[in-house]
Amino acid sequence: MLQDLKKIFALDNPARLLYHKVRxxxxxxxxxxxxxxxxxxxxTWTNGKTTTCxxxxxxxxxxxxxxxxxxxxxxxxxxxxxxxxxxxxxxDVFELQRLLKIAQKEWCEIAIIETASHGIKMNRIWGLxxxxxxxxxxxxxxxxxxxxxxxYVNTKLQLFKRLITYKRKPGIKKTAIIxxxxxxxxxxxxxxxxxxxxxxAWKNANLEAKNIKNSGLITKFEVTVPSDKIxxxxxxxxxxxxxxxxxxxxxxxxxWIKWEEITKIIKLINWVPGxxxxxxxxxxxxxxxxxxxxxxxxxxxxxxxxxxxxxxRIITVFWATWDRDRTKRPIMWEIVSRLSNVVIxxxxxxxxxxxxxxxxxxxxxxxxxxxxxxxxIPTRRExxxxxxxxxxxxxxVLVAWKWDxxxxxxxxxxxxxxxxxxxxxxxxxxxxxxxx
Numbered sequence: 001m002l003q004d005l006k007k008i009f010a011l012d013n014p015a016r017l018l019y020h021k022v023r024x025x026x027x028x029x030x031x032x033x034x035x036x037x038x039x040x041x042x043x044t045w046t047n048g049k050t051t052t053c054x055x056x057x058x059x060x061x062x063x064x065x066x067x068x069x070x071x072x073x074x075x076x077x078x079x080x081x082x083x084x085x086x087x088x089x090x091x092d093v094f095e096l097q098r099l100l101k102i103a104q105k106e107w108c109e110i111a112i113i114e115t116a117s118h119g120i121k122m123n124r125i126w127g128l129x130x131x132x133x134x135x136x137x138x139x140x141x142x143x144x145x146x147x148x149x150x151x152y153v154n155t156k157l158q159l160f161k162r163l164i165t166y167k168r169k170p171g172i173k174k175t176a177i178i179x180x181x182x183x184x185x186x187x188x189x190x191x192x193x194x195x196x197x198x199x200x201a202w203k204n205a206n207l208e209a210k211n212i213k214n215s216g217l218i219t220k221f222e223v224t225v226p227s228d229k230i231x232x233x234x235x236x237x238x239x240x241x242x243x244x245x246x247x248x249x250x251x252x253x254x255x256w257i258k259w260e261e262i263t264k265i266i267k268l269i270n271w272v273p274g275x276x277x278x279x280x281x282x283x284x285x286x287x288x289x290x291x292x293x294x295x296x297x298x299x300x301x302x303x304x305x306x307x308x309x310x311x312x313r314i315i316t317v318f319w320a321t322w323d324r325d326r327t328k329r330p331i332m333w334e335i336v337s338r339l340s341n342v343v344i345x346x347x348x349x350x351x352x353x354x355x356x357x358x359x360x361x362x363x364x365x366x367x368x369x370x371x372x373x374x375x376x377i378p379t380r381r382e383x384x385x386x387x388x389x390x391x392x393x394x395x396x397v398l399v400a401w402k403w404d405x406x407x408x409x410x411x412x413x414x415x416x417x418x419x420x421x422x423x424x425x426x427x428x429x430x431x432x433x434x435x436x
């Protein structure tokens with residue numbers, strides 16, 4: 001019956017939004033507002049949220065802080081880390097409050113929460129009095145809910161408008177941290193905060209990365225602050241990770257962490273699950289998994305791979321989540337076709353959509369004909385296996401979209417699935433069956 005009601009009432013139907021708010025109020029009172037005594041850090045926008053959350057959380061743990069973190073990929077409570085198998089960036093409000101209650105009992109003092117526009121719109125974060133709000137960037141996403149970019153932007157803006165209205169906690173200012181390169185940054189900077197910090201690649205940003213040098217597995221750059229200039233060295237390579245690091249640095253400064261500690265900690269982080277993550281193999285080609293769920297993210301990943309001077313071909317295994325924003329599908333397929341040498345379309349989370357409908361959406365936007373470096377292989381394992389078998393020396397195989405998820409939703413049921421595990425299994429099978 002609940003599924004039938006969901007079909008009748010649109011995602012943004014006032015009755016449905018009121019229902020979610022009532023649930024949020026009940027959940028907060030039931031669990032006793034567990035976040036009241038924590039410093040709450042929100043990280044929001046389209047791309048970079050999960051990476052930024054993980055950087056902040058891992059850095060704080062290395063300074064002996066007890067933290068709670070909820071991201072699209074993983075959950076951290078004190079000394080323990082868990083996979084996020086909910087397939088939700090912003091969880092059900094009862095689940096979020098339950099986890100915060102556990103974090104409270106574990107004496108967690110800081111909560112880092114990745115916040116999607118669904119979570120704001122559906123009142124899943126109601127009752128959480130946050131202190132620091134981080135804006136990473138904005139590109140098209142979630143128009144199945146928002147219908148227009150204007151509503152998408154305004155929904156995110158509400159998070160920043162509310163920041164100053166919440167009670168201040170001892171020693172913590174109401175702080176906004178904004179990527180000045182974002183197209184809509186001016187709207188957010190126009191709001192009133194105790195402190196506002198900007199970062200990015202423009203000269204008028206408060207925190208700017210200069211003299212960037214990528215050398216193999218290490219990226220070095222300079223950061224100038226009012227009283228000093230420091231050299232940052234990190235294993236999180238590529239320019240988009242630099243932006244995430246700059247955001248995290250501002251969070252640390254807001255929490256009164258010393259520069260000496262910040263620079264030491266930056267060197268320790270070498271990866272974030274599912275983000276440009278390389279799968280080791282015994283051949284002379286690269287295998288990379290990445291979330292890349294928006295046009296902007298997908299284009300950046302493919303352009304970054306093309307930047308590798310030694311790349312022969314890019315073989316992209318790609319699809320898109322269904323029952324979601326259809327307007328971004330043609331944009332993403334055009335990007336994949338333009339920036340990949342070989343494209344293999346396959347299944348992802350099908351939800352209720354049938355393969356026939358998906359094909360109707362795909363084919364008009366792929367200029368290539370099937371078998372012209374373009375294949376449609378519905379079964380994801382077979383698609384990945386095909387890509388790995390056709391890879392030659394200096395090729396890069398990009399397996400996009402599902403990143404570090406551990407389940408896949410098909411038309412009929414939820415199945416256990418992890419791209420990295422499947423890739424590792426197939427690579428082992430290839431090694432075992434090589435003709436010597």
